[in-house]
Amino acid sequence: MKNWLTQVVAGLLAVTTLASCEKDEDKVTIAPSNAITLSTSTSTVVLTQANSAQNAAAFTWTPVSSFAISGTDRPTAPAVTYRLQVAKSATGFGYPFNIEAGTGSTKSVTVGELNSGLINLGITPGVATSVFVRVAAVVGTDAQTFVSAPVPMTVTAYTVCLPPNADVWSIIGTAGVDWNTDVPLTYNCDTRTYDLTRTLNAGEFKFRKNAQWNVNNVATNYGANARNSGGTGTLVLDGPNIVIPTTGMYTLKFNLNNLTYTLQ
Numbered sequence: 083m084k085n086w087l088t089q090v091v092a093g094l095l096a097v098t099t100l101a102s103c104e105k106d107e108d109k110v111t112i113a114p115s116n117a118i119t120l121s122t123s124t125s126t127v128v129l130t131q132a133n134s135a136q137n138a139a140a141f142t143w144t145p146v147s148s149f150a151i152s153g154t155d156r157p158t159a160p161a162v163t164y165r166l167q168v169a170k171s172a173t174g175f176g177y178p179f180n181i182e183a184g185t186g187s188t189k190s191v192t193v194g195e196l197n198s199g200l201i202n203l204g205i206t207p208g209v210a211t212s213v214f215v216r217v218a219a220v221v222g223t224d225a226q227t228f229v230s231a232p233v234p235m236t237v238t239a240y241t242v243c244l245p246p247n248a249d250v251w252s253i254i255g256t257a258g259v260d261w262n263t264d265v266p267l268t269y270n271c272d273t274r275t276y277d278l279t280r281t282l283n284a285g286e287f288k289f290r291k292n293a294q295w296n297v298n299n300v301a302t303n304y305g306a307n308a309r310n311s312g313g314t315g316t317l318v319l320d321g322p323n324i325v326i327p328t329t330g331m332y333t334l335k336f337n338l339n340n341l342t343y344t345l346q
Contacts, residue, residue, distance in 0.1 A: 110154045112221065114146040118230040120217045127196070128210075128238040132268055132277075134194035141166055142188045143217045143230060160222040166191070168199055172214045172232045179203050183217065200239040207241040243271025251276045251336060255287030257326040264293045267336055276336040286323035289336055289343070296320075304336075309345060317341040 123140040146162055163185055167178040179199035183189035205211050214232035221228065252264035259265060267276035267289075290303035305321030315324070317336075326332070326345075335344045 111152050112160065112226065113150045114219065114228050115148040115150060116144065116146065118146065118217060118219055118228060119144045120215065120230040120233050122215065122233055122235065125234065126210075126236045129193045129197045129200075129240050131194075131197075131240050131243060131271070134192065134197070136193055137190045138193045138196045139235075140188060140190045141183070141215065141217065145187045146219050146221075146228070149221070163220045164189070165218045165220055165227075166215060167218055167229075168203065168213055168215050169232070170203060170205070170211075170213055172234070174214075175216065175229075175232075196237070197239050197242070200237060201242070205237065205239045207239045210236050210238045213237055241271070243269070245269035245276075249291050250293070251289060251291055251338075252293065253278065253287045253334065254290055254293075255323065256285030257282045257287040257324075264290070267334070270335070273335065274337070274339060276338070278334040278336075279332070281330065282326045282332045282334075284326055284329045286325055288323055289317070304341075304343075306343060312344070313346050314342055314344045317343060 120141060120143045122142075127138050129138060143164065145164070149160065151158075164183040164187075166181040166183050166189060167175055168181070169175045169178040179202055181189065181191060181195065181199065200211075200213070201207070203213075205213070213235050215235055216230045216232040218227045218229045220226075246269075250266055252266045254264050255261055265278065265280070267278045269275075270277045288303050288305050292302065294302050296302055301320035303320055304317040306315040306317050306324050307322060309315040324343075324345075333344075333346050337343060
């Protein structure tokens with residue numbers, strides 16, 4: 083009886099092992115029907131924080147039109163998504179930074195998005211640096227990838243800078259829009275000023291904090307007296323309106339450290 087049971091168990095193990103081996107040999111293979119090629123709208127990009135919300139570059143690729151599938155009698159077209167990958171060398175994509183690009187054939191990348199990835203990649207800010215970009219087709223639930231040839235780019239990243247506090251400074255007045263509309267300024271880390279470059283109307287304006295004229299009866303706005311020949315004026319708390327003589331494109335720099343502003 084014991085021998086009979088041993089033979090039955092051994093037989094079942096042999097069948098199980100054979101089935102397992104046959105299953106291991108049934109390997110499904112997949113290959114794209116066409117090569118993936120990538121192009122970019124520009125090969126040189128100088129990134130600045132002031133333009134962080136603008137597009138830095140647009141990438142376009144030839145999508146995979148179909149797949150050749152073997153090893154199964156029920157081939158099903160797999161789902162495909164795309165991913166842009168950026169690396170410091172054409173052969174250094176072991177640890178790239180990735181930008182998810184959806185299911186289409188083009189992706190616009192903002193200045194801020196690209197700069198963030200470049201800093202994480204170890205790119206030195208302020209230095210024109212060569213990088214390489216490729217697109218990867220990510221296929222199926224096991225995320226098998228097929229990639230394009232890398233495209234070279236020269237990029238200059240920037241150091242991300244934050245204002246010293248959460249206060250928002252703006253200009254208000256007819257020189258901007260009107261006396262009911264604030265036009266916000268952007269903090270400049272290099273000069274430590276709040277800046278604005280735009281068309282200003284012939285009219286008047288003042289600087290104010292957090293869209294308020296005062297808080298608890300303490301003024302939170304600045305005017306100024308006449309500017310000198312270099313376009314610099316001294317700020318005066320709750321002072322006179324600042325005059326723009328003619329409509330045109332101007333750059334304003336509002337300096338809280340020394341209580342001056344410049345208009346050029």
